[in-house]
Amino acid sequence: MRIYAIGDIHGHILELKATHARIKADMERVGDTSAKIVHVGDYTDRGPASREVIEYLMHGMAHGEPWICLRGNHDRLFTRFVRDMTAFDDNMPPELSFLNPRIGGNTTLASYGVTTVDYEFEAAFEAAQKAVPKEHLEFIEGLPLYYEWDKYLFVHAGVKPGVPLEEQSEEDLIWIRKGWLDYEGDLPWIVVHGHTAVNLPSHFGNRIDIDTGAGYGWPVTAIVIEGDTQEVVTDTGRAPLTKADPKNPAPFVKRTKPTQ
Template structure:
């Protein structure tokens, strides 16, 4: 089994295209294989709409691309369903439009300006009109996880000891503890994002590929051969070995 995966994008279309360029260079040598995006297309960055448009068009063109639902993608979709709707995974002191969450940047990419600084009702009305129904439907249908061979791809992680078919969407989109603390065997190698690091890191039972594009960091792309993992750089493949204690 060979597959590619891309970490949390957060509205950075330029970084997304760059990651796909690195994947295309690797595929030119090794042949085609599926590409899995582990979620968080939107928020914080400058062009969430462009990211969604580009991914939707790629899928429509028949690219072998899977896009998973991240917590930010889910917050965006839930926000558009009702003025008082909120994601149950979001801490009570925050709203999707809070500066730390980044929803206002997403709405700005759809032409809704200064969403975090204006009354909620007109912003919501403008947002519902500005975001195409095709985007809302696409966000709603995004899967929570994807399995290929001995590898499971997910946005945030999984609840240890629970079968994939029984995982909740909230856990798949939001979980940190106890997933990040678990050192046992998940029955598959779990590739995820959600918890940003300075660089992709292999922990033996999981690989975190969120390298902080939301905060000015790079966007990680990896290739997996069986259970071997390689970081894709401008110079080509770099082995990503399990971290030792």
């Protein structure tokens, strides 16, 4: 049994397709083209092609691809703005709106042909209501928040330690960092997540972080899991995961500013 997982995408359709191509090549090498692929969320914002990413995922799933797509915090920011003009979230710095380039909603709406100016919410909202297909919103809103497989839990951000899965809040599953990233205790699973960018896909013992900073100019990452073995899927085969120290994680180095 094996399963693949893909980290944060952030509107980078070419990176997503290249990642799927690497996975396909790996599947062909091992003679198994039916393994599931879990996408841990954040399909939108910052990159230039959020619409294309959503359409690509929708098309693949509609045509029987064994893909699982989880919902991330940026995906929820997008749907909330288009649904009811919610431009802020309590989990973000209060001065940053969905349209701020640091968040990246401006580029998401631009992929639908909507030009925005930060804090001019009504104009952006009215244009987005006309431009964004309701099927895209319904697709995102219908995505699950987690997926369990064997002894692994796939989720966008992480979990609140000590809380049963069925009692985890949506806020924690898509936003959590505090009390999670520095947690070294046992968990019922090894948690595979994104949300917090790392320089390399990293194994912290009780969790595996696969967000390698696509929102900041770095590649989209895929890993493959077979039992107790987890490896990175590369252009030339497989590579070991970086073993990381939760007490002293390497600081993330941004290669570029978010796409504006």
